[in-house]
Amino acid sequence: MTYIDSHAHVFSPEFEQDREEMLQRALAAHVTEVYMPNIDLSSLQTMFQIEKDHPWCHSLLGLHPCHVFQDYKEVLGEMxxxxxxxxxKGVGEAGLDYYWDKTFVQEQKEALRIQCGWAKQYQIPIVLHTRDAFQDTLEIIKEQQDGTLRGIFHCFSGTVAEAQAAIDQNFLLGIGGVSTFKNGGLAPVLEAIDLKHVVLETDSPYLAPVPKRGKRNEPSYLPYVAARISEIKSCTLDEVAAVTTANAKNLFA
Structure with a gap:
């Protein structure tokens, strides 16, 4: 039984003191691959070094919406x-975030369009961040969809209808620690959709699952997410591991 963490920022400063030990814990927990969505230009070199030292950790390239400012075109050009x-292995972490600041909403939208273009040009998936902005994100994906655009709605926390809308656009749902929260709201979604539309993620160092909630998250905690999904869907842990691993491998192939 193996797992794939489809979204973990293991290059983050939060792991500077024990990164090697953290990655060894991931392997010990049967997490055999980690996908690292980039944030901005400053996170590239650490990410590349991790990938060089640990070839089972894979780099994605993108500009996080919370890092989209007036100079976004120059930053994307350099990227x-x-x-x-x-x-x-993919484009990301791209998307829209209206939660923290709406100053650069139009710039976020244009940055997302540009990064969708990369995904189509290089025939790789795009990993989407959307917070308080699902409908606008979906509209841009529909606008950009040419039959080849595919990816993940990372940290999905929407409704059953929103889940189906994402699936209809050839996207998978990234399910992480929120699924283990008492009021996370994901049980109805996971009950309604087939496992073939799900990939596992931690979003490390954020959103640690129960029973680690409130602590720094890390890929070795992924089995807690898988266990919660198996509980909600009344299936075995082996099935969750096998199907979600196959989904991630197929997407990032």
Whole structure:
């Protein structure tokens, strides 16, 4: 039984003191692959070094919506140059975030469109962050969809109808620690959708699952998420591991 963490920021400063030990704990917990969505230019070099030292950790390239400012075109231009240097497993973390600040909403939208273009051009998936902005994110995905655009709605926390709308656009749902929260609201969604539309994630170092809630999250906690999904769907842990691992492998192939 193996797991894939489809979304973990293991390059984050929160792991500076014990990154190697943390990654060894992931392997011990049968997490055999970790996908690392980039945040901005400053996080690239640490991410690349982790990938070099641990080839089972894979780099994605993107600009997080909370890091989209007036200079976003210059930042994206500098990022895009990396595609001529090396390959990436996906685009991301891209998307829209209206929770913290709406100053650069139009810039966020345009940055998302540009990054959708990368995903289509290089035929790789895009990992989407959407907070208080699902409908606008979905509209841009529909606008950009040419039959090849695919990816993950990361940290999905919407309704059954929103889940189906994402699935209809050829996207998977990233399910993490929120699924274990008492009032997380994901039980109806997980009951309604097939496991073939789900990938597991931790979003480390954020959103640690119960019973680690409130602590720094890390990929070794992924089995707690899988266990909660197996409980909600009344299936075995082996089935959750097998199906979600296959989903991630197929998406990032």
């Amino acid at each position: 895009e140059q990396w595609f001529s240097v090396r390959s990436f």
